[in-house]
Amino acid sequence: MHAPASPGWLLVALCAATGAYCLLRMRSPVQEQRRAAGGEAVMGFGMAAMAVPAAAFTPPAWTWPVYAVVFGAVALRALWSARTSAHHLHHLVGSAAMVYMSLTMAASPGPHEHMHGGAGIPLLTGALLLYFAGYVLRSGARLVPAAATGQGPSTGGPTGGPPGWGDRPELARACRLSMGMAMVAMLLTL
Template sequence: MHGPVVVTWLLAVFTAAAGAHCFSRLRGAACARPRAGGRALPHRESDAAEALMGIGMAAMAAAGSAVPATFWAWLFGLPALGLLLAALTPTRPAVRAHRLHHALGALAMTYMALAMAGSPAHAHHGAATGMPVVTGTLLLYFGGYTLWAGSRLLSTTGGAVLSGTSGLPQACRLTMGIGMFAMLLTL
C-alpha cells in the first residue's frame, strides 16, 4: 500500500485482527451456526476465506513491495479460482453469492498485486497504477459492500454485538471491506 505510513499500519493492524478472529472462528466449534431462515452457509469455508483475506491484506499492506508480486498473485489467485469454481456448483443463491463475494475479494487482491508488479518502483509517488476502469469498478463494489455491511452491523441489537454472537463477525467483514476499499484507493 502506498498511502501514509500511519494509515498503512492502522490498516495492517485492523485487518490482521479481523483475520485472526476469523481464524479463531475457523478453529472453534461455532462453524455450523444457523443463518436466517434456518439454513446454514458453509461457515468453515467462509471463515477460511475471511482469515486468508484479513491476514493476507495485513501482510500485503505492511510488506507490500518487499515481497515479490508474483507471490501475492499466487497467494490470492488460487483461492479466487477455487471459489469461482465452487460458485459454479449447484447450490442455493445465498451460498453462491457468498462465494462470489470472496472470489471477487481474492481477485481484487490479485489485481492489486499484478498492478504493483507492472509499475516501476517510483510510480507509487503520485502516478496511478492499474486500469482505472477496473479499479473504479472494484471501488464501487467494495464501497457499496462496506455501506451494506455497516448497515447490517448497526441493525444488530446491542446485546448481540457485546456477546459476539452476530456483531463481531459482521464487524470483521466491515473492517475487511474498509481495508479493501483503502487499498484500492491507494493503488
C-alpha cells in the same frame, strides 16, 4: 500498497486483527461458517502483508507474483464454493481484487512512483472501488441492532444456547465490514 506510514500500520493492524478473529471463527461447529472464515482469514492476513508501508519494508520483486498466484488459487476455490453459496461470490471478487492489486504492484516501476500518473483512476480500479464502497455501506447497515430493524432477537448458537465466538453473526459482519473498508483504502492508494 505504499500508503503513508501511520495509516499504513493502522491498516496492517486492522487486517491482521480481522484475520486472527477469522481464525477463531474457524472453530465453529457449522461447516459453512468454518469455510467462509477460512477464506476471510487468508484475505485478512494477505491484506495485512500487502499493506505494510514501503518505508518499513519494500518486498522483493518476486513477492507480487506470488501474491497473485496465492489469491488466484483462493479465487478458484471461491468460484468452486459459489455454486452452493452466494456469499462466496463476494470472496471471488475480493480475491480477484487482490490478484489485480498484486499484478499492478508487480508492474509498478518503483516503490514511490504511482503507476497511473495523471491519467486518473483506471476503469477496473474504479469498478472495484464502487463495489467495495457499496459493500461497506451495505455491511454497515446490516450491523444496525435487530431491535432497531424490528427483526427480533438472535436465535443463539447451533445448540440453542448462547452463540460461541465463531457463531456470532454480528462479529462476522463487523469482520467483513472492516475488510471491506481496508480493501477500499488499499484500492485508493493503488
